[in-house]
Amino acid sequence: MIRIRRGVAKEIISCRPGITELWVSVEGNREKAINYDNLTGPVKAGDEVLLNTTAVYKKLGTGGAHFVMGNLSQTDRDVPEEGHIMKLRYSPCQVKILAVEEPDSPYADVMQQVESLEGTPVIIGTLHSMIAPVSAAIKKLTNSAVRVAYLMTDGAALPISLSKMVRELKNKGLIDTTITCGHAFGGDLEAINIYTGLLACKAVAKADVIIVAMGPGIVGTGSRYGFTGVEQGEIINAINILGGKPIAIPRISFADNRERHCGLSHHTRTSLGKIALTKSTVVLPKLEPDKMALILKQLEDSTISQKHDVAIIDATPALEALQQYGIKVTTMGRSVEQDPEFFLAAGAAGVYFSHQPSAISRQL
Template sequence: MIRIRRGSVLKIISYRSELTEVLVDINGNEQKAINYNHLTGTVKIGDQVILNTTAVYKNLGTGGTHFIMANMSSPEHDIDEAGHIMKLRYTPNQVKVLAVEEQESPYSKMLKNIKSLNQTPVIIGTLHSMLPVAAATAHQYTEGKAKIVYIMTDGAALPIALSKIVNELKEKKLLSATVTCGHAFGGDYETVNIYTALLAAKGVANADIIIVTMGPGIVGTGTEFGFTGVEQGEIINAVNILSGKPVAIPRISFADPRERHRGISHHTLTALGKIALSSSLVCIPKLNSDLDMIIQKQLVDSGIKQKHVIKTIDSSSTSAILKHYGLKVKTMGRGIEDDPAFFLACGAAGIGAAEMISF
């Protein structure tokens, strides 16, 4: 069920072409809300709006904000763009896109001729916060020569516009293009599934390095298979089917208080140890000897070491690289000073991918 409330727009907090953050009055309470401009039109101060307030009411982290469902002060708007593929299908917010696979797309013929990733490295993460670290290190270690393309899956947030970091990475030229696949939408290129997303990133966007992660807001339940990060294993399989070089980012932390995420997270142990049916390069950051011993034991016990190629990489430059690009990244509220192992693992994957290519 959806918890629906009426509200009035009091203030425009921030505006981007795809998204507006506003302050709304809901029954006398001032609260923040998000409006997707391409879904519900633009908003202005004084507009009367209908909001989905479910996640805030339930105190949820994933999806934890108000979203404008309709602007009653300006309820009608039209579309004239090409395309026939619907995302968010059979929901009130189903949105039409022009997918690269469609005959109407200028890239359709090109995509039909692309059959392989031709050994392109594909970095695969499980959290959106892994993206900027991997992108920055890969960019730095290729001296800015590599075209890095981001594929956002539909494992978490569906509108790419929600991600402020994607916007920042594009502005800073750390990403050359974005692809949204499945029900995720709003990328430079729209695709139906992960296979065509990978082929479009390579053949249409001319990627030298591809990074695949879900958008903001992973879903987890504490059960072995009940989290959206299981897609990492499935994407490894897809990359190998298409003759790419998968580089898996292990989720590593010694700051997370939850035992299931200590050392190598159970997310990684499950995705790489059980779901991935083919091999990937797993880059492990060089830590101190005690932490290294914990990680190596987990790699063996989970079967990851037997199935995948393990490479230890000195990624101690990660912090300096983030500072160089002016990136302030946090994961679960923690920065690199609070949870260095997490960030060093992401940096190691970026370096590992960069080492696979030459110009």
Template sequence: MEGNQGPLVRLRPGKVLRIITSRPGLVEAAVLVEGREEKAVGYTAFTGELRPGDAVLLNTTAVAKGLGSGGYHFVVANLTRPELDAPAAGHIIKLRYTPAQIKVLAVEEPESSHHEKLRETENLGGTPVVALELHSQLAPVAAAVWQKGRGRLRLVYVMTDGAALPLPFSRTAGELKEKGVLAATVTVGHAFGGDFEAVNVYSGLLAAKHAAGADVIVVGMGPGVVGTGTRFGTTAIEQGEVVNAAHVLGGRPVAALRLSFADLRPRHRGVSHHTITALGRVALAPATVAVPVLAPERAEVVWEQLEQAGIAQRHRLVTVDATSVFSALDELGLQVSTMGRGLDMDPEFFLAAGAAGLVAAEFALAEP
């Protein structure tokens, strides 16, 4: 039997040397650890304020393993000022039964001012819901909705627990919120740190609509998708589950294709195999799938993949000229990348995401 015996985490003491930068809920600091200066992220929900000279306990697991945490350690506790007190309101625990468990006021619970509304409603009333596969699709979707709606559509981001759990870790979400492109955020499952906290994707969708007042909802994980090179061993398949949830609640699911002709891995060329699994196997309800206008030879590859996977038969495919997303991103001053590739290297990726945003915005604008 394969088992995980013994410690599952690598911990080391450290010292804060200086604060590099901060944004709401997160501090990036230079720390001294094992005789070297390295970078660490601290979440104020766990550590309180961090100051130069503070003794800290660091989780160094990902950096030691060479995993994709951006080269950051994470501050487990501030040993200089270890005492913290959570607000009185709220009874829902996230990261349950772990040393990191936190208490939040969930939008569904009786103490919430939105409890009665959410108890009474079970319908999204046709609100478009964009289902993402990767966090890097969020910015082009949001930019397209902003441009198409001329800033008049309230876009709410529902972040799942398929990748990074703290919403403050997402620079993209923070920047979109700061620029007024995102009206609000909802963190669901064990994800936390949004304007609203929800227990699961279903109640999170309802909160986005009836607590945050969404005209368009975009749902997806934070940074750091998990993949194993197998068909079902990835958190990306949650895209299909989001389609199902939106359908159950009377929303209009719109799926963003993950497209690339720059990714050197054959399984991600054209339509990613994760998208094919999510929309071809996991999604049991129909969605509108936005297919961007592409060069003829690349369009032929994409349409053949969608036909062979049964996606063309299961869902409603629409062709969209999404080139306007490039000007939208530029106008908003958003620098985007996916897997280290920017607009110039991987334009089809951002076109596909932008196409989904344009379709969702069009649906919202057509509502009476």
């Protein structure tokens, strides 16, 4: 169910491509709202708007703002003729996109022909914040010689424009192309599913390395299988089906107060230990001996070390890369200084890739 209220736009806070943040007056309060310009059109002060207030009403961290469902002060809007694929299908918010694989696409012939990733490395994360240290490490250690594609899944936020991080990484040249697959939308390229999304990264974006992760706002319940990060295991299977080289980012933290996320998160233990049916390389950062011992035991107990290849690498260049590029990133509200192991674990995959022969050859 959706909690709907009328409000009035009072002030524009900020604008970036595809999204406007604003203050609205609703139920006698001044509160923050988000308008997706490509969905509901532009908004200005004084406009009467229809708001989805559910997340704020439920005090949820994810989506902690109202969302504009419609601008009642706006005239009719039309859409481009190209494309006929709908995302958010059969909902009031269904979005028409031009999918990279559909006949109207300029890349339709390319997508008809490509069937394999041909050994392309694919780095798979579970949280959106992981993409920053990975991409920063890759570009720093390869002197920007490799092309990086980011494939955003529909495991969390669906509009890629919500992510300030993606915009910053693209502006700084750390991500070259974005692709949104499933019901996620708004990337440089649109794909119908994870398979065509991966193939588009290879054949259309010409990526040397692919980073796959959901947008902001993972969904979780604390139960073994009740979280959207289970997609990591399924994506590993898809990569192997398509002939790629999966590199899995483990979720590691010693700053999270929740026992299930201490050391190697239960998310990783489930995704890699249970969901993934095929092999990946799991890259660990070098840590203090006691922390390393706990993680290695958790890998053993969850069968991850039996099912996957495990690499241990010095990941400090990833943190140096974040500092070099001036990237401020947090996870669950914690900074790099507050939760260094999390960001070392994410960045380790980027460092690992940069040491592979395929990455080194691109620099020569």
